[in-house]
Amino acid sequence: MTAACGRGGPPQQPRGTGAIDRTVLPIHEPTPAPITELDARNAKAPPRFEVKAPQGAPNVVIVLIDDIGFGHSSAFGGPIHMPTLDRLAAGGLRYNRFHTTALCSPTRMALLTGHNHHANNAGAIMELATAFPGNTGVRPSTITPLAEILRLNG
Numbered sequence: 353m354t355a356a357c358g359r360g361g362p363p364q365q366p367r368g369t370g371a372i373d374r375t376v377l378p379i380h381e382p383t384p385a386p387i388t389e390l391d392a393r394n395a396k397a398p399p400r401f402e403v404k405a406p407q408g409a410p411n412v413v414i415v416l417i418d419d420i421g422f423g424h425s426s427a428f429g430g431p432i433h434m435p436t437l438d439r440l441a442a443g444g445l446r447y448n449r450f451h452t453t454a455l456c457s458p459t460r461m462a463l464l465t466g467h468n469h470h471a472n473n474a475g476a477i478m479e480l481a482t483a484f485p486g487n488t489g490v491r492p493s494t495i496t497p498l499a500e501i502l503r504l505n506g
Contacts, residue, residue, distance in 0.1 A: 372403065379403050379504060403505065412502055415447065416463060418456065422448050457489075464497045471495065 372379055384398035424430040427441035428448070440446075452459040457477040458469030465472055470486035472495060481489030491497075 374406070374505060405505070414463070414498070416460070422446075422450075461491065464499070465491065465495050466498050467495050 381401040387395050389395040420432065422428055424432050425434045425437050426432060427434060427437040427446065437447075450463070453462070453469055455477050458472075458474040461467075461472040461474035462469045469475065472491050473481075473486055473488040474491075475484075475487035478489045481487060
């Protein structure tokens with residue numbers, strides 16, 4: 353994802369064009385035109401800003417299965433019967449390109465954000481967090497979880 357997520361001040365969307373810049377996330381409300389009416393009874397509120405998914409936007413499903421590899425499922429010849437995964441695999445859809453660490457917390461953090469576990473400060477399991485960079489166990493505010501990016505993009 354090439355979008356700038358949560359860095360710096362809120363970028364402004366173009367005023368009055370109706371265009372939304374989806375390369376900067378989250379999508380911020382455009383700056384409304386200034387109110388020039390001095391009598392509050394006659395002033396009109398700016399139109400409500402709603403972000404909706406663009407036409408043809410894909411559905412996104414994130415699958416998190418703990419403590420098994422993709423080779424454990426029956427879709428890849430493994431012993432765990434997973435009929436839905438079998439049907440998807442038979443149709444050509446195979447989930448086999450996610451690389452993990454040997455530890456659960458860093459892998460979950462990478463999956464939740466799409467960033468390397470050290471960039472997420474999850475160099476080890478959270479119980480072993482330290483004050484050292486890349487190992488504090490606290491996700492930086494500059495890294496937005498994928499679910500939040502999708503939600504804020506409509």
